[in-house]
Amino acid sequence: MTTLRLATGFLLLFCAAAMAQPFTKISDQIVSNDGGDSRSVNWVDIDGDGDLDLFVTNGHSPGTNNFAYENLGNGVFDKITNSAIVQDSARSDGASWGDVDNDGDPDVFVANWYNDQNLFYINEGDWQFRRIAEGPPGGSMGFSESCSWADANNDGWLDLFIANSGNRQPERNAFYLATDGTSFTKIFDSPLSADAAASRSPNWADVDGDGDADMFVANEGDSPNHFFKNLLKENGKLAFEKITDGAIAKDAENSISGSWADVDNDGDFDLFVANLGQPNVLYLNDGRGNFQRQNAFSDSSRSFGSSWGDIDNDGDLDLFVANGWAKTGLNNHLFRNLLAETGTATFEEISGDPVVQDGGWSYGSSFADYDSDGDLDLFVAKWLNSKDENNALFRNDLANENNWLIVNCVGTTSNRSAIGATVRVKAKINGKSVWQMRQISGQDSYCGQNLQLHFGLGNAQSVDSLIVNWPSGVTQTVAISAINRSTTISEHR
Incomplete structure (x- = not known):
């Protein structure tokens, strides 16, 4: 076991540890018998019945339908086939759900690449959706990678950020400000949309605790990642400042995504960045939006997504890392946070669990309690080297009494x-x-x-x-x- 004590007093362990396997791979569900170059994993109560349904995007060329599954409430899913959200044969990547028109049900925006038109759907209830194909943002197109809703100006309406990668030339990202539930204005003069880079993932969070949403953008290749501070509270109106100093704004390590979480339970959001072919990085927040880089994870994997969740219900956040895009299939990583046991943010790599041993290429992932038993299960979107690979559902069979x-x-x-x-x-x-x-x-x-x-x-x-x-x-x-x-x-x- 290799240990490293950081200047901040955190102890981070790089080790492969055996523990009781909390996860069981589920192979008899429709959600784990589908595959199609899958990317996005969205757990959301689409039909308003109180349990989490599942939406999965697919990025095949020349295009394939996305997947939607209704949770029947007993840990069993039914595949939805007669809804507009699964009938557009596009090359989809990211998706973001939110109640855009504030009518009580979640709507969805789907980011498409290969210069396909992006997809914007309004939920009409009972799994019926109306597509808005004209005007911003429904009429937008480009090499879009992923997207995220957030209320950037805190006016009660959700705004939208789209990360674009471009084809042979970097493409500017897009920021749309809502004027009501279905009307948007594309903002051209914001720093959010001024830079052209191979952007892969936008991630909003109130990083400095001032009550407005700041933005981190992960950039692929040799472009530094981008970090924008929201000045709404300082100026009384929406404005963003691009932060150019500090580790998270200077590092350029072929980044695919960022994931915010309070890993040390100190009341601020820290940042995990998944890199492709470079070591992944954890940045610790000092509470004022300043970050210290920690090489907390020594793996030099080809990482895409990550998911924070308390898999053992002990009061701290554990980490799953999804790996892909290599000549052969790759195992994923699972790290258990020992903060509750040791008093310091200590990560222990778990070996032997089905979550780790499930090879192939993994992209998006998300924890969720799909069977309503109080512990976090995991879904992973997969693809393997131009061949369809079934997506993976892992049920958490937690043995403790937490x-x-x-x-x-x-x-x-x-x-x-x-x-x-x-x-x-x-x-x-x-x-x-x-x-x-x-x-x-x-x-x-x-x-x-x-x-x-x-x-x-x-x-x-x-x-x-x-x-x-x-x-x-x-x-x-x-x-x-x-x-x-x-x-x-x-x-x-």
């Missing part, structure tokens, strides 16, 4: 999907009061999304405090009377 809480947020003054809302939970774990923080996002890492928030509570017998910071600026304290359940919180007006 407690948990799932939180769903509904905006009223804020956007209905509550994208951008930050939820903090305090509970006494192992005799100590522990704060955890999560944020609802339009995209996690490379082509992943889950609008539910999951908190592992370890041996805590109750939640002492739950605080929601809404995009509207409202701070709401909610009493939680019971744990080991899912709760829905509506924003106070």
Whole structure:
């Protein structure tokens, strides 16, 4: 076992550790018997029945339909075939869901590449969708890689960022500001859309804790990644400043995606960057939006996506890393965070689990409790060297007795999907009061999304405090009377 103590006092372990295998690969479900150069993994309650449905994009050339699966509520899925969102034979990459028109159901934007027109669908209910093909952003096209909704100006309407890679020449990214639920203005004079690079993934987060959404863009090749600070709170109006100093704005390591998470439970969002052919990197946030680079993961894999989630419900965030695009199939990585056990952000690489041993090429991924048993399961979008490979569903069969809480947020003054809302939970774990923080996002890492928030509570017998910071600026304290359940919180007006 190799250990490294960082200047910040964090201890990061690079080791292959054996542990009880929490995951079981599920092979008898329709979701794991489909494949088609799959990219995006979106867990979202599309039909409003209280459980998480699944949307998966496919990027085949010359094109293939995307996949949608209805969760029947008993851990079983039904494939949707008669909906517009699975009938456009396009070469799709990323997708982002959000209640764009604030009518109570989630809508979706799909980013297409090879200069195909992007797809914008409004949810009409009962799995029926209306495509908006004219005007911004529905009429946009290019070599789009991925996209993400966020309320950049905190006006209650979701805005959209599209990452474009270009073909032989880099292409500018696109930023669309909403004027209402279906009308948008393309913003040309923002730093967000000024740079041309081979951008792969946009990731919003309130990095400096001032109540507005900042932006990290992962760039492939030798272009430095981009970091933009939102000046809404400082200026009283929407404006972005491109940050050009600091590690996350200077590093150029063939990056595919970034993933925000509070890995050390200190109340701010840290950043994991997945790189293609270069070591992946963790950047620790000092709470003011300044970052210190940590070479926390010594693997030099060909990484695309990553997913943070508390797989053992012990009160800290563990990490899955998806690898692909190589001459042969690659194993993925699973790192267990030992913060709850050691008091420091310590990562232990897990070997022997089916999640790790499942080869091929992996792209998007996302944790979600699809069977509503309180632990996080995992779906991975796959493809292997020009051959269809079935996507992978892994059920978490957690053997411990740790407690948990799932939180769903509904905006009223804020956007209905509550994208951008930050939820903090305090509970006494192992005799100590522990704060955890999560944020609802339009995209996690490379082509992943889950609008539910999951908190592992370890041996805590109750939640002492739950605080929601809404995009509207409202701070709401909610009493939680019971744990080991899912709760829905509506924003106070």
